[in-house]
Structure formats: structure tokens, C-alpha cells
Amino acid sequence: MAHNLPFDAQFLAAEFRRLGFDVPVGAEHGLCTMRLAGHFLPHASRSLHGCREAAGLPPHRAHSALHDARAAADLLACFLRTAGAPPPWDRIVDQAARAMWPALPTALAVPVSRRRPEAREPHFLTRLVDRLPRLRDPQADAYLGMLDRALLDRHISESEADGLVETATMLGLARVDVEVVHRRYLAGLAAIALEDGVLTTDERSDLAGVAHLVGLPEHAVDEALAEARDVAPPRARWHLRTGDQVVFTGKMDPPREDWEAEARDAGFDVGGNVTKKTRLLVAADPDSMSGEAKKARQYGIPIVHPRAYRQMLANPVAV
Missing domain, CATH: 3.40.50.10190 (BRCT domain)
Structure with a gap:
């Protein structure tokens, strides 16, 4: 179980392959709270923070493996209470329990210390990413979940770029599909930046930086801003309308x-x-x-x- 399971699973599977083992780790072998949120919290954004907020759960310490895992588990507990017993994903859990794992040797490992996640200074993109709407496309959302993480520091490393390409390939997204997703992503950022009616120099600079990082031409920023100005501000919540x-x-x-x-x-x-x-x-x-x-x-x-x-x-x- 994970929030954006396709993203996490591919790295786990890759590490096991480096050790010479093929293991039953993948999107088809577990539960993804980001995907389930589309069924139980259709008005929520795709981020773990946004899903927890929509479910009425308190904020958590983001971008730490342990805290993210606990936060996703809390979110799954909410879905379990909503779904009742037995939950509709019982079959997936049963299949995962019966999956055959290879015999894995035990070994000693030296733990690596990291900075406390709460010491990280939030920036413009961090604030925007948590509020981006879902695209209501499981493949696109899984890819964008990885893009969210890669862009947190306004830099896409070689390993992150490789991961994005691998994720797109795994999800069956062709190059033209990814370009469309990137433009929709930039449009979402532009719409949120214009919510207060003012586009600051820093906001414009960040939008241009994102466009460059995802391979879009410079004029894509102007197009995204023009589109954002032409449409009504996005609603905070997704609603059904009378007559729908x-x-x-x-x-x-x-x-x-x-x-x-x-x-x-x-x-x-x-x-x-x-x-x-x-x-x-x-x-x-x-x-x-x-x-x-x-x-x-x-x-x-x-x-x-x-x-x-x-x-x-x-x-x-x-x-």
C-alpha cells in the first residue's frame, strides 16, 4: 500500500532487481491511496496532503518515508470505514497475500541519517502542488504524482528524469501524451498563481522554470496564463449539479x-x-x-x- 503506488513500486522493484531478484511488487499487487481517493474523495487533489485534508485528517510531516507511510495508512483507514466490510478491494489484498516471493537472504545494513523533514523550507512550487486538481485519469495522475516530487526543488536530476521516462513507459503514455499532460500541469499552476488576480515576478519566473524543466517552449507560459484568465477560477471542491x-x-x-x-x-x-x-x-x-x-x-x-x-x-x- 502506498500513495501513488506505481511511483514507489517501480523503485522497490528496481532495487530488488539490482540484487538479482524478481519480486511481486507493482501497481497490480497492492492498494494505491491516491487512486482510491478518486473513488472516495472525488473533490480532493492528488497529493497526500490534499487527500488527508479532504478526509478531515490533520496535516502530517510530508516528504519523509515513515511519516508519509503512516499518513497513507491513516487515509486508507478512512476509506475502510467508508467502504464497509468487506471492502471492494478484498480480491486484490487476497491475491497479494498469495503472491510467491523468492527466498531473500538477510544482511546487515548501515542506516543513513537524513535531515528532519520539518526543517525543509517550503517554496512556491510546494504550495501550488498540494492544491493542484486531479486529472481524473489514473495514468496521468500516477505520472504527475512523480512529477510533483521531482519539481519540489525546481530541478529534475538525471535519476528523476529516468524515473519519469520509465513511469510514462510503464503507464503506456506516449511522448505526445506526456506533452499534453505537461501542458495541463502548467495550466493548473498558472490558474492557481492567478487566483488572487496578481502575477508576481517570482511566480512568472517559477512558471517559466517549470515549462523549461518539462520541455515546453517559452511561449507555453503565456498560453497557460491566457487560458487561466479566460476560464472561471477553479472550484475548491468538485460538486454534482442538479440535473447531472x-x-x-x-x-x-x-x-x-x-x-x-x-x-x-x-x-x-x-x-x-x-x-x-x-x-x-x-x-x-x-x-x-x-x-x-x-x-x-x-x-x-x-x-x-x-x-x-x-x-x-x-x-x-x-x-
């Missing part, structure tokens, strides 16, 4: 008919199948590979657990 189409799929308790009736009473349009007009898919198993879930992912439609959907009913936006 909601589709339910999977075996639910109470029965699906009860959920659909409740949705109609709340002013939503209940659809029988996922189409491009669908606003939200409520799935008993958000990671289901059913036809409806596949179409929702293809169209970029959020997929949430029924319990998370019920929480969203308290905050619909009237049209």
Missing part, C-alpha cells in the same frame, strides 16, 4: 433501485448506461472492469463508491 446524469452499476446494499430512487429525489438524472453526458458513475466496486466502468474511464468520468456518493449528496449545486 448519474449511473449506478454493480450489486449494492441497499439494492440499486433504492439508490436510483434516492438520486431522482435529489434532482439528478439517472442513466441506464454510461455515455459522454454522464457526470458520475457510482460503482459497488470502483476498480471493476465492467463495460460501464471501462466506458467511464475512456470518457474521463469519475467513478466513486456508493458511500462516497451519499456524502456528495449533501453538497449538490443547483442550476
Whole structure:
């Protein structure tokens, strides 16, 4: 289990390969709290800090392996309470428990001391990254989670660049896909920088630095700023609107008919199948590979657990 599991898993697997072992470590063998947040906290950003804040959890000491692990575990506990028993990811956990591991020899290792994470001075990009919205695309979010970390110090090292390339390749992102993701990333930064109506010299400089680091031309900053000025400021929370189409799929308790009736009473349009007009898919198993879930992912439609959907009913936006 990890927050942005594809990112962490590839490094663990690479270290085991250096020792000559192939181990069952990967996105398909565990739980990713960043991905689950898309189902249980659809209004949250992709960062661990943003997800914890949306779940009502206190801030944690970020960018420390131990504190991040504990913070992700707290977040998973919230999802467990929301999902009920058994959780929809029981199958994944069961498969992981049965995975075959090679016999690993024990060895002594000298611990390496690091600076306390709380001593790190936050900067402009750190503040922005924690507030970036999700892209509602698991592949893009996993890649951007790694990009978030790489850009914290405004520098992409050779190893970080290699990791980004490896992550994109692993996720099936072609070069043109990555360029689109980078432009969306820059647009998100520009929109947040302009939220107060003022673009400082430092903010402009940082945007230009990010564009350079991710291989975008200089004019990409002007395009991102122009786009940010042309659109309404991003909402802090993702909402359902009265009249939005909601589709339910999977075996639910109470029965699906009860959920659909409740949705109609709340002013939503209940659809029988996922189409491009669908606003939200409520799935008993958000990671289901059913036809409806596949179409929702293809169209970029959020997929949430029924319990998370019920929480969203308290905050619909009237049209």
C-alpha cells in the first residue's frame, strides 16, 4: 500500500532487481491511496496532503518515508470505514497475500541519517502542488504524482528524469501524451498563481522554470496564463449539479433501485448506461472492469463508491 503506488513500486522493484531478484511488487499487487481517493474523495487533489485534508485528517510531516507511510495508512483507514466490510478491494489484498516471493537472504545494513523533514523550507512550487486538481485519469495522475516530487526543488536530476521516462513507459503514455499532460500541469499552476488576480515576478519566473524543466517552449507560459484568465477560477471542491446524469452499476446494499430512487429525489438524472453526458458513475466496486466502468474511464468520468456518493449528496449545486 502506498500513495501513488506505481511511483514507489517501480523503485522497490528496481532495487530488488539490482540484487538479482524478481519480486511481486507493482501497481497490480497492492492498494494505491491516491487512486482510491478518486473513488472516495472525488473533490480532493492528488497529493497526500490534499487527500488527508479532504478526509478531515490533520496535516502530517510530508516528504519523509515513515511519516508519509503512516499518513497513507491513516487515509486508507478512512476509506475502510467508508467502504464497509468487506471492502471492494478484498480480491486484490487476497491475491497479494498469495503472491510467491523468492527466498531473500538477510544482511546487515548501515542506516543513513537524513535531515528532519520539518526543517525543509517550503517554496512556491510546494504550495501550488498540494492544491493542484486531479486529472481524473489514473495514468496521468500516477505520472504527475512523480512529477510533483521531482519539481519540489525546481530541478529534475538525471535519476528523476529516468524515473519519469520509465513511469510514462510503464503507464503506456506516449511522448505526445506526456506533452499534453505537461501542458495541463502548467495550466493548473498558472490558474492557481492567478487566483488572487496578481502575477508576481517570482511566480512568472517559477512558471517559466517549470515549462523549461518539462520541455515546453517559452511561449507555453503565456498560453497557460491566457487560458487561466479566460476560464472561471477553479472550484475548491468538485460538486454534482442538479440535473447531472448519474449511473449506478454493480450489486449494492441497499439494492440499486433504492439508490436510483434516492438520486431522482435529489434532482439528478439517472442513466441506464454510461455515455459522454454522464457526470458520475457510482460503482459497488470502483476498480471493476465492467463495460460501464471501462466506458467511464475512456470518457474521463469519475467513478466513486456508493458511500462516497451519499456524502456528495449533501453538497449538490443547483442550476
